[in-house]
Amino acid sequence: MVGLFANAFGLKTRSERPTSLESAAIGETYTINSIETTDSEMKHFLFTLGCFEGERVTLVSVLSDLYVISVKDARYSIDRELASAIGID
């Protein structure tokens, strides 16, 4: 019952080792190792926000279908597609 409730609020944690933010665990901080997209403008935009290889990113929560991430002391909401483009280890 508690598990169900936690699930509804996006509190589930995942055990397997994530390769991108899409499968990251909530509350965990990761190091970005790649930005996998052919959209060079988006890649550059992420860069200007400080979201590039070697930088730290935290998955704060998952709201609706969006991922709330913290990069360089700022919060962003990104969609699943963008989350899957941000490779982490």
Next chain:
Amino acid sequence: MKIALAGNPNSGKTTLFNALTGSQEKVGNWAGVTIEKKFGTLKSKYNPTKEAIEIVDLPGAYSMSPFTSEESITRAFVVDEHPDVIINIVDATNLSRSLFFTTQLLDLGIPVVVALNKTDLLTRDQTVLDIKGLTNRMKCTFVKTIATKTQENGLDALIKEAMAKGGQKQATPFQVPDEALKAAQYDAKIAETQDRARYDFVKEVVRSVEKRQVENRRETMQDKVDRIVAHRWLGIPIFGAVMWLVFSVSQTHLGPFLADTFVGWIDAFYGVVEGAMGDSVSPLLSSLLLDGVIGGVGAVVGFLPLIMVLFFMLALLEDCGYMARVAVVMDRFLKRVGLSGKSIIPMVIGTGCAIPGIMATRTIKNERQRRTTAMLTPFMPCGAKLPVIALFSGAFFSDAAWVGTTMYFMGIALIIFGAMIVVRITGEKNKRTYFIMELPEYRFPSIKRATLSMLDRGKAFIIKAGTIILLCNALVQVMQTFNWQFQVVEEGMESTSILASIASPFAVLLIPLGFGAWQLAAAAITGFIAKENVVGTLAVVYGITNFIDTDALELVSGSSSVAEIMGLTSAAALAYLVFNLFTPPCFAAIGAMNAEMENKKWLFGGIAFQLGTGYVTAFIVYQVGTLLTTGSVGTGFIPGIIVVGVMIVAVIAMMRRGDRMAVPKPEAHLA
């Protein structure tokens, strides 16, 4: 002397600009409120010299390489127009990102003074900043400011510093190591190397000057609020409840209550003017003045309190940080029809006025999404359409709250439906897009700012009523008084008037929609100049002086008589309302669509789509409504169904063509 304000989105540039210049430019708590540069003159309070100092507010930008169109304005201005000083507004709670842009500004050689804004939040978070250290490391002065405060906000010191720096040279705080640049062989690589070096430098500076107690990455109270407010299933009902609250306060409770008092004054004024003129003035002139000007304009101005309350509520909503959450909640749904969560912001702003709503689409990166949003935003009933809604729900549906509410939901439904059609026509139904949006911190909305925004809109509304609407009403009054030979139209011969003969051909087209009277056609046409005109013109052509009852707390007085004069069934009345709401917006809003779409094909396609939508929805409402209430279809069903059928077939054909152009859906999900 010219001072430019530049900085990251939502760092408080416009708030600072308003404080420095006394302007009332729109502010809000999300990234991308300001979409154009704004000019102002420094208040004498801050200016010790006689020289006029120009302040330029620029849209927020994360860097010198623009991502969306409004960001490029910032770059173009600071690079090409050489301001004497740049005030770089930096959100003090987010140095590690903001200083990246600062280092880029410092490279321009123009003196930079940093306004370290939102310093009140530092105290809250117990973050300690070494201002002296910052000034030394960055080779430019840092001044603490709190732009939202009126006293002790640091603005005096900021301006003093900026004026002292005018005309000086600016040193750059860091150099990219030569060997790193040599290693990078081509241009793109060089830029990347420089940017990385910048971020490394910033990281190092922040480490040495900032002592934090609260890490941003930790979950806060705000995140807990977000879990509820932007929850997968609760988010939509909460958004619905918030919007319902906004509309019910402005349209069924506080708004009408204030409107009632206000209309009493207009009535009294009518009486005074009528009395003063007596019988000495020619009946023609007195009717022009009383019915055309005071009656027509009064009918519109009577709704001023409703609109002001609406703008007050919207300003509170924009100020608290909720808008970005609405975008989060709606993204899931809008994505299905090819839009993104960002499209909801123009639409919410559009409930106040479509023009700023359409302009807000500028922050949407994807071209098709931006154009589609600009095309569909006018379907949200705006403040000018409020009087129309209020009039019809009062006159035909005894002020039933469902009428207004239904109109907003219908607007949303048409937007979703329209987006679905557009994404298929353009052949982009399988195109992949990304969504990213900064989530601002919640804050308590400022009553003062909401009040200012309300007064500002109220003023604009009165000016509009006193100019365009007054002129239109006077013109309508003259056109219906005279025939083409410039003789006064006799009683019983109203259909020979200039107005009637112009409007009649249009009225024929409206027969299948249930309202083929020239008076109603004329009102709908004047509605394209300003939507309030629909009410004003109806007041003039039907000789109704005031729609708002001053005795009973009712919006529309003698509702049965108003309904009787217009001679509409309730199905036809609802169809007429729907037609006026969902046809193309006023010309000013069409102008805004033109500016944002930057493409004539899209503009005319959009207008055609809006016209078609208005026609088809009104047709369905009237015919189905008539069928339900009387058991048989309304007048002109056969010609109407042919017209509607042709439109639907044309749209389907275009969607088919788009589907053939579309790229196939990507097979597997990229992991």
